[in-house]
Amino acid sequence: MLKESVIMHSISDIHQDEGNTVCSNWASPNKLWSSLADVGEFLHTSAPQTMQHEKVSFQHLHFKAGQRIHALGQEFDALYLVNSGFIKTVLFDENGYEQVLNFPMKGDVLGMDSMHSHEYASEAIAMSDCDIILLPYKTLISLCRSHEQLEQAIYSLLSRELARQQQRLSMHGTSSAEARVAKFLLALSERFYSLGYSRTTFNLRMTRNDIGSYLGLTLETVSRTLSALNELGVISVSQRQITINDASALRNLRKLPSTKLKTKLTECFQGSHIANWALAPALS
Amino acid sequence: MLKESVIMHSISDIHQDEGNTVCSNWASPNKLWSSLADVGEFLHTSAPQTMQHEKVSFQHLHFKAGQRIHALGQEFDALYLVNSGFIKTVLFDENGYEQVLNFPMKGDVLGMDSMHSHEYASEAIAMSDCDIILLPYKTLISLCRSHEQLEQAIYSLLSRELARQQQRLSMHGTSSAEARVAKFLLALSERFYSLGYSRTTFNLRMTRNDIGSYLGLTLETVSRTLSALNELGVISVSQRQITINDASALRNLRKLPSTKLKTKLTECFQGSHIANWALAPALS
DNA sequence: CGTCTAGTTGAATCGCATCAACAAGCGTGG
DNA sequence: CCACGCTTGTTGATGCGATTCAACTAGACG
Helix, strand or coil, X not given: CHHHHHHHCCHHHHHHHHHCCCCCCCCCCCCCEEEHHHHHHHCCCCCHXXXXXXXXXXXXXXXXXXXXXXXXXXXXCEEEEEEECCEEEEEECCCCCEEXXXXXXXXXXXXXXXXXXXXXXXXXXXXCCEEEEEEEHHHHHHHHHHCHHHHHHHHHHHHHHHHHHXXXXXXXXXXXXXXXXXXXXXXXXXXXXXXXXXXCEEECCXXXXXXXXXXXXXXXXXXXXXXXXXXXXXXXXXXXXXXXXXXXXXXXXXXCCCCCCHHHHHHHCCCCCHHHHHHHHHHC | CHHHHHHCCCHHHHHHHHHCXXXXXXXXXXXXXXXXXXXXXXXXXXXXXXXXXXXXXXXXXXXXXXXXXXXXXXXXXXXXXXXXXXXXXXXXXXXXXXXEEECCCCCCXXXXXXXXXXXXXXXXXXXXXXXXXXXXXXXXXXXXXXXXXXXXXXXXXXXXXXHHHHHHHHHHHHCCHHHHHHHHHXXXXXXXXXXCCCCCEEECCCCHHHHHHHHCCCHHHHHXXXXXXXXXXXXXXXXXXXXXXXXXXXXXXXXXXXXXXXXXXXXXXXXXXXXXXXXXXXXX
């Protein structure tokens, strides 16, 4: 709620916030070690209390914006639990082009796609200053053996991630560019909200290029789509600053009207009230 | 090796093979129960011997072609290990259209995307008669606790699947229709080979529609692409029967020549020798 | 102040989807 | 046995949506 107000301020305020690792909801911002109970809580285990008496502690790592958290091909020996900051994970195709896989943030775990290998299968890059908890793989696994809820949490993380990837895959096959961008914005909105930020106003931490890569589009298409949604009044865009004006319109979006025929505007939404008030100014 | 020769026979032989569940490499074709050691071996655990003395046994289930193995929304309580047969897993989008997620076959595990939930997150449909080993989730998890290699195998399965999905996602974003189909054929080829079948000649078990859904294309595009590859001589297609004539050409394929300008044919391959001998008849 | 990256916007192109017609395989039942 | 419907696959014509190429603007940074 405190952050809520911070975010609701002007753009400059948010840019300030972006520059440092301080996050108001930390118990102790500069903590260097976390207990197992902390980690358990982070991963939403059912009973972190039972971990209270464990003596292990986990090291915190700090990364500056732009730094690599782990590189492709680097020896795999740990998972990374994001405590604060914004990250992108990428893959490189045969031509060296990078494909964005995900935008992990607080509470997300990195490296799960590499547990079967001795090398990291992807690369993680800090998009802002980050505070990350190092979870050495062997330590974690052996703790799982004694803490059933922790083990279940790990399974859940992996499984949930798998299910999410499937949803994305499905979306890629069917949806239009507009629908993808709309869903992306909605998903971001929900994630920010669940972290205590505003649901309606937030800052994209990534470039248009990164968004495009993530969604399977080009940066131009992303830019155009954002502009179009802005034009319609569904969202307000100014650089990376986004305000969602009509979430339900975003949810119901199928495709945007072609610039030529504005008469078919109503077809683009399915029974959303925005069709009416967005149409009025557009047609006048 | 025995199966190899079977497959290398005529098409009619293979069609016969498709009709029944008999698979020559079973220890006992009609087995109803498997031991933990069997399962461990199946999952490529490092030391299945240590599981010899476990008294648990796992039930086999039989499904006929077209039957659902598990349905979306059904209560999740077990993973399924494919012992024989061909399966497709699907998801349904908001309009009820089905999105193909995967084509599991022998040795693959179903249901991993549902471990975090109390319901299956996707649907599995038998494309041929199938023999499947039921792995009750709770039983499996508790066995993991006492058999470290088994636990590691489960982690590996999940992680590997995640990594594969990422690769697919990446491919969807960048590759052309031709490249996707080519990669799909190569991947199938390798899987069949690893199961003891021929690497070069095999039978697609799925429709063009299913392939299209899996690859994010329409069935027409899949059909056209297969026809074009056939025309070039890179593969031979007859209905669902595929023969790969030049695997390296498939691997190096970027995009097919447009029907209008055959002069730029060489651009479509990167230094493959097929460019030469495929060009000759095409240009003459 | 110039350079570099990020973002916007326009015009032309192209790849794939869409729509449609048709052929082939297959099971069913007269 | 062929007639019939149904599913699957092929192929052509057309149009749209997204990419591509390009020009331009606006901040960021040393």
